[in-house]
Amino acid sequence: MSVFHETRKKNIRAIGFFYNPNIHPSNEFKKRETYTKYLFKKEKSLFIRHRSPAEEFFLITSIFPEAPARCEACWMLRLRKTAEFAKKKRFNAFTTTLLASPYQNHEKIKAIGEYLAKEQEIDFYYRDFRVFFKEAHAQARRDGVYCQNYCGCVFSMIEREEEKNKKAAGHRSQVTG
Numbered sequence: 001m002s003v004f005h006e007t008r009k010k011n012i013r014a015i016g017f018f019y020n021p022n023i024h025p026s027n028e029f030k031k032r033e034t035y036t037k038y039l040f041k042k043e044k045s046l047f048i049r050h051r052s053p054a055e056e057f058f059l060i061t062s063i064f065p066e067a068p069a070r071c072e073a074c075w076m077l078r079l080r081k082t083a084e085f086a087k088k089k090r091f092n093a094f095t096t097t098l099l100a101s102p103y104q105n106h107e108k109i110k111a112i113g114e115y116l117a118k119e120q121e122i123d124f125y126y127r128d129f130r131v132f133f134k135e136a137h138a139q140a141r142r143d144g145v146y147c148q149n150y151c152g153c154v155f156s157m158i159e160r161e162e163e164k165n166k167k168a169a170g171h172r173s174q175v176t177g
């Protein structure tokens, strides 16, 4: 996990907080939880799995059914829970592994983190963790660690399936010419 490059170097004690009511279906949630837990254990870091009822995610999608507003609300929901937890436990700061993804709207996530830092009165630890993405991904493959192939929610799962089908159809028409 790319965040560990930074925490190791700076001697920061990172605690894993797993709150993902967006992840669908339950076996995907389990896979991601298992491997995240494994990575934290490997780093000898504490891992906390927070209750993640799907209703909390579907409540926001009933208000914001379409991306990008849906995604912004999803990041806000997950980051707010993280910031609240960090504040309650008197940690120095909170951050998010979303900052490591080249597939997410990095600037928007940064802005949400900064907004929540003010709202919750706790520091937001910002770094552009994307610089570690390639290496972390390669390491995960070497370790046989599960790598997700869609963002997480049922909507992103369907989008991914549609993309795959489109590509496969394109390939078939090239072959049959």
Ligand code: SF4
Residues within 6 Å of the ligand: 022, 067, 070, 071, 072, 074, 075, 151, 152, 153, 154, 155, 156
């Ligand atoms: S696509 Fe990703 S960020 Fe957007 S709502 Fe779904 S899980 Fe959340």
